[in-house]
Amino acid sequence: MATVDVSFPGGVQVAARIGSFAILTDQPPEDGGSHAAPSPYDLFLSSVATCAGFYALRFCRQRQLPTEGLAIALDIERHPDTRRLETIRMTLSLPTDFPEKYQQAILRSVDQCSVKKALSDPPEIELILA
Structure with missing residues (x-):
C-alpha cells in the first residue's frame, strides 16, 4: 500500500x-x-494524461510500433458558474506511419488507464483525526 x-x-x-x-x-x-x-490540481490533471501516455507507449513498444510523434494533449471544460470540472478531453496523436489496423486497439488500451478508471468509479475518501 x-x-x-x-x-x-x-x-x-x-x-x-x-x-x-x-x-x-x-x-x-x-x-x-x-x-x-505545479498546483495540486495541475498534478491531478497531469496524472490522468501521463497514465494514459504510459498505456499508449506500452502498446506501441509491445508491438514494436513507432513512437516518434506519439503524444497526448489534455483539455478540460469547467462549468461556467461553479467552476466544477465537467469534461476531460484527451487527444491522442499517433505517429504518421502508425498502422491503421491498430488505431482502435490503441484507443482501447489507453482507455484502460488506472487513473481514469479511478475517476470513473471513484473510491470512498475517509478523513479522520489522528
Missing part, C-alpha cells in the same frame, strides 16, 4: 513524499503562492 506523507515547507507550498520521491506543489500568485511548482 502506498503511503503519502504531507508536509508544509513554507508559504502555501505543500510537499508530498511517496516512497523515495518528493513532490512539491504551490499555488499561483492570485491564490497566495509563488508559482514555484
Whole structure:
C-alpha cells in the first residue's frame, strides 16, 4: 500500500513524499503562492494524461510500433458558474506511419488507464483525526 506523507515547507507550498520521491506543489500568485511548482490540481490533471501516455507507449513498444510523434494533449471544460470540472478531453496523436489496423486497439488500451478508471468509479475518501 502506498503511503503519502504531507508536509508544509513554507508559504502555501505543500510537499508530498511517496516512497523515495518528493513532490512539491504551490499555488499561483492570485491564490497566495509563488508559482514555484505545479498546483495540486495541475498534478491531478497531469496524472490522468501521463497514465494514459504510459498505456499508449506500452502498446506501441509491445508491438514494436513507432513512437516518434506519439503524444497526448489534455483539455478540460469547467462549468461556467461553479467552476466544477465537467469534461476531460484527451487527444491522442499517433505517429504518421502508425498502422491503421491498430488505431482502435490503441484507443482501447489507453482507455484502460488506472487513473481514469479511478475517476470513473471513484473510491470512498475517509478523513479522520489522528
